[in-house]
Amino acid sequence: MKHVLRRVAYALLFAAAGAVAQDYPSRPVTVIVPFSAGSASDVMARIVLERMSASVGQRFVVENRPAAGGNVGTAAVAKAAPDGYTIVMTASGPLAANRTLFPNLGYDTEKDFEPISLYASLHNIVVVNTKLPITSLAEFVDYVRKNPGTPYGSVGNGSSQHLAGAYFEQLVGAKMTHVPYRVTAQLQADLASGQVPVSFQLMPNVVGPIRSGQVRPLAVAADKRLGALPDVPTAAEAGVKGFESAAWFAFLAPRGTPRPIVDKLNREIAAAMAEPAVRARFGELGAEPLATSPEELARHIAAESAKWRAIITKGGITVDP
Secondary structure (H helix, E strand, C coil), rough: HHHHHHHHHHHHHHHHHHHHHHHHHCCCCCEEEEECCHHHHHHHHHHHHHHHHHHHHCEEEEECCCCHHHHHHHHHHHHCCCCCCCEEEEEEEHHHHHHCCCCCCCCCCCCEEEEEEEEEEEEEEEEECCCCCCCCCHHHHHHHHHHHEEEEEECCCCHHHHHHHHHHHHCCCCCCCCECCCHHHHHHHHHHHCCEEEEEHHHHHHHHHHCCCCCEEEEEEECCCCCCCCCCECCCCCCCCCCCEEEEEEEEEEECCHHHHHHHHHHHHHHHHHCHHHHHHHHHCCEEEECHHHHHHHHHHHHHHHHHHHHHHHHHHCCCC
16 A cells, blocks of 8 residues: 555656646746856857747846856855756866865765756867967977977866866876966967967867967867867877867756756757757857757766866866965
8 A cells, every 4th residue: 555655646746747847937047157257158058048038938047156166156056946947057167177176166066966958068279379380289299298398378277278288298298387367368368479379278268369360279179170170180180099178068957856847948958959040159159069868967977077087186286275
């Protein structure tokens, strides 16, 4: 009898959750973006959410909470009500690398969230100032091996650019000097002028200097060429196998959010990422549009966490206190 009652209870709960999802969302949904307004991650999130708002007939309202490398805003959603009306658009830093870089995130990536979907990635690009007489990745590898301490710039300790540079050093057996910047615009200016000759940049940060001929892209840290840079080889094609590095972006909900709501959000994200207009706008940013199942996202987070834990530990990388 107890087993029968338990099955009945589960059936009633599932039916109730399904009914809730059918009406969801019945009011605006708050989407925490733990990065600055106007940043590439913020811009991409708004493109997707604009399409989703039109599809479901309710607004997805962005609330920017930038601090501590994305940890603060991400932690806020871990503590939110699991009703589908507060979700987070966060990234590889808060979900993977920061697990090793920070002693206390204020959340557990694997226990405090319901994964919804990956939706984009921005691959790192090896770029050099055109004042350097380097036109290929092979020449660059030879150059940094012969010139220990060659400086490379990033937007800060523990950033995607910093970690990509450290990973590259480990793969090619070179020792470079990391130069962290607090202001992205200053890094862009110094890279364009040659003050700092090298970076492992993300496309939105370097598209202008590439088009103006101030910097030269040598390779992309991806398994395939970027549509925005079709003539630039992958690192593997250029001779550095295994060098794949990207900032990636995903939507998650607080743990306990009903699965039918998670599934509905997942379908809406997939539909948005299949929209030609959305894909075109992502292409302009040099971003790869993606859509995954919740389970695929969970596996991706686990794999990326392990990968960057090993790289960060080997490199002795720390963040500013």
